[in-house]
Amino acid sequence: METTQQTKERIIVPGPAGFHPPSAAQLGVALPDPGQGLMYGVLEPNEDKVIEEIARKMLTSPNATIFPGPMVLWAWNEHAVEKAKAVLEIAAQIPDVLIIPMPDYRPKYPKIDPEEVINPNHPNLTIWGNKIEACIFIGVHCHYANLTLKMIRAGTNCCTSAICAEQGHEDAMLTIRDADKAKLQKVARIFKRVREEMKIKLPAGGENVRFTGTQSKVHGGKTHTNPLTFMPAAGSTAGAAAFGHKPEQMQSEG
């Protein structure tokens, strides 16, 4: 009965929630303050507990997937590279995890390959195509993350998590905020602890990330890889104003 009671109190739970469910904001869910998180639409004062729940979901759900967005996929600046490394440290703690990128936000014409990429205009296709039942979004701009999270809740049974560099996401079932490099590394540490408490072992050689079809093809047919072997290096950072410009760079000259 305790479980039933807990479920009743939850507001944002894995769907399908319906044809067109109200947004979390319409349901009265507000974003957490620093140090806090949201667990199924309910404020959790201690973000570590939210991270633990994300770990449990990612360690026990079929086809758990990390969806990295543009802010950690591309080497816009040093901080983006550091965060990308930390994301791979998180991935290194989840056996058989998939990493499917959201490289940009443009609708894919004429057809997306939903098993290889995810897109905010039709994210449900990727969830359905890979039968993903738990996922983490990291490095996605907040507007597009919110579109994605709303659609996944409406039409799929996936438990969504959002590790956000800003204020968090009320439409995710689990969310924490202010995720810089240090916090992402804390997430990896908590994932490791939870995994060990659950006595879930990593494969020998740390090859725990499962390739998608295309990823496997470009890696000579390998099925898995060790994410820590993919540590990105800081190359030339992008010159675009789009990502990572410092405030002083946004000012006019003279």
Place this chain on the structure above:
Amino acid sequence: MSESLETAVKTNPQGDPITSVAAPKPTEVKQDPHADAKKQRVVTPEYMFFEAPRTREFITGSEAAKEAVRRSNVDLSIAYPITPQSETMQLIGVLYGEGYVKEYYRGEEEYGVMSAIAGASRAGVRCFTATAGPGTLRGIEPIASWPGHRLPAVAMFTCRVVNAPLAIQPDNIEVSYLLNCGMIVFHAENQQDMFDFIMKGFVISEKNDVTLPVGVCCDGFFVTHARGYVHMQEKGIKLPPREAWRGAVPVLDAENPPARLSRDAPVQKSNFMAYNIHAVWQQEVWAAVERSRKYINKLMGGLCTAENVEKADAVIIASGSAAAQSREAVRLCADKGIKVGLIKIRSLRPFPTQELRQLCKDVKLIVIPEFNYVGWLAKEVATAIYGHSKSKIIAGPHVYGGQSMPVELIVDEVESGLTGKKSTNVPLSAIMGTDVDQASVAHFMRSI
């Protein structure tokens, strides 16, 4: 080469010899017109709004807007003249000359201005513009696209009659067109509000979880052209610059062509597009409006203010200049021994629904004076408190088309509402709530 046949004597266009001697140039000391602007120092919003010392000045609403922009670290302002905001944007041009605004130009008309504001905001800079009445409606298509593109900016709407027939007089009907765009909408009562709302609007607009435009409305002439006391910080401080890279969407990538002028490709429904993409997009815009509440509460002290509402015989709910008139009506009622409270709505979007439900739960009579025909505020209030209050709601008095609102008009409605005396200015069909003929209410709702 042949020698020139021209005489060495210089002549004027009429051929008369110029005999005057140019006055010797005085020793010029070149002064940098931007010198003071360059000395401005950035302070935190918290210091600017809550700690910085202020001095009082007696200025117009347009001047208050100018002084707010001076302290707001604005990158770009685009003008197109229309009464009664022409003076406002003229004064912003003065700021450009002084170096307080980095870029400034006149657009071709309002559609172009609002579209250019969209492009500039997408490019990551802090933008300000102003318009009024027909200009608002001419620009309404790009204005209504700002929230969907998640574009932070502050636009000032100095409300006036919307034609036809042609008139430039006060009337705030245009606010009703702005309410459902998905933007944040404030309504300034006076010059002080205008000053504060613009500055705080920039900060709220640019919060990552908001990332929406803010419209600061006022009733034209009453606020723009009249003078009032405004408490202002020193000119030497300004808000921090916009941190566009922290927005909810990426800024325009103008350095890597081809630059995409549209935020996103069309999201029509197709086999390759989720059926609800545009629906969740709209949900997200309005979710962002909801998220702005905490910042409005923190920076502006609430979405509304309440004065003497507890144990009042009646409560007046008003926004903009109607709130100023209502404040005087409250005083006149007090002279007559009638206890009247006043709720002033500062934020129309988001609307203070929960606040009104709490404040009005035991109120017996609500009077809602407005400077427009349709009574958009009365509809907002009635919708908000429906089922949460048994109050009689008088949707009036209304004045429009350039009329002023005598405070006695408001007092009359308070008295007639309390005594049952028939009003000469508000039809029975504009009275809602308990003890009201429902057929009349239905007629009222249809007629507006």
